[in-house]
Amino acid sequence: MSETDSFIEEVSEEVRRDKLFGLMRKYGWIGIVAVLLVVGGAAYNEWRKATDMAAAQTLGDTLLRALELDGDAASAAALARINAVDGQSQGLVNMLVAAQKHAAGDDASAAKALKRVADDATQPGALRDLAQLKLVLLAGNDMSADERRSNLAGLAKAGGAYRLLAEEQLAMLDIDEGNTEAAIMRLKDIISDVDVTAGLRGRASQLIVVLGGEIDAS
Structure with missing residues (x-):
């Protein structure tokens, strides 16, 4: 290779390098943002999973404490004060409230708790059906x-x-x-x-x- 050819090759390489650096300076932020989105999305998913698990554990502990209280009426009152973090969990809480109210002899309040579940379109169909069946059984000949x-x-x-x-x-x-x-x-x-x-x-x-x-x- 002649000195002229070598010089031309070196110049061409420098031009390509300058173009590459120019593109990186102009569009490099896109790659950085993409990396941040991927890393941030993964971190958010992990945080959400941990938060949901912690909320479920907290709800479970609260329910157990309420059910362990002395007397069905006391348990029913404690359960009725629980506000679950999501609608489906609240549906389960209402079913427990109904069971404890019935056990305490307060069928009117039990029926109200069951009706809240049966009429809630956001609840799973199986849970709504169970609430409706319990309503019929609870009402008996009064219906x-x-x-x-x-x-x-x-x-x-x-x-x-x-x-x-x-x-x-x-x-x-x-x-x-x-x-x-x-x-x-x-x-x-x-x-x-x-x-x-x-x-x-x-x-x-x-x-x-x-x-x-x-x-x-x-």
Whole structure:
């Protein structure tokens, strides 16, 4: 390589280097911002996870302390004062409040707590269904037969988390109305369902026998 060619190569290299440095000075901040965003995002996610875990632990400790108080009324009062950090956690708190209020003999307050969950569209469907089922059971004969049947029929829909328990209560309603044949048919459908639990199958089978029906051999 001649001295001229070597000189031209060195000049070209310097020009490329100057262009590179110029681009870095002009656009280098973009890379810095991108790195900061990645690092900051990871740090925020870790902080959020730690915060959520700490909040869940705090709520759990608070619930345990409330439930360990002497007397159902005292526990219910302590639970009612809890404000959970999110709506779903508050739904669980309200379910516990309802249980303690019922145990303390205050069914009116228990029903109010259950209704708050059942009417809250932000709660998971399974939790709302459970609250609605408990409302029907809590009301008993204080709720009209038509209203009970309507509520239970909604819970017994396909895919419902508590559909078989709702069907069991519908069978009991059939019995109350003197419709033994319908009750037996409903109970047989329950025991033949693939999702039936052993306890529910046992109750349904016993009730069929008591009503004078026969359990189909399987």
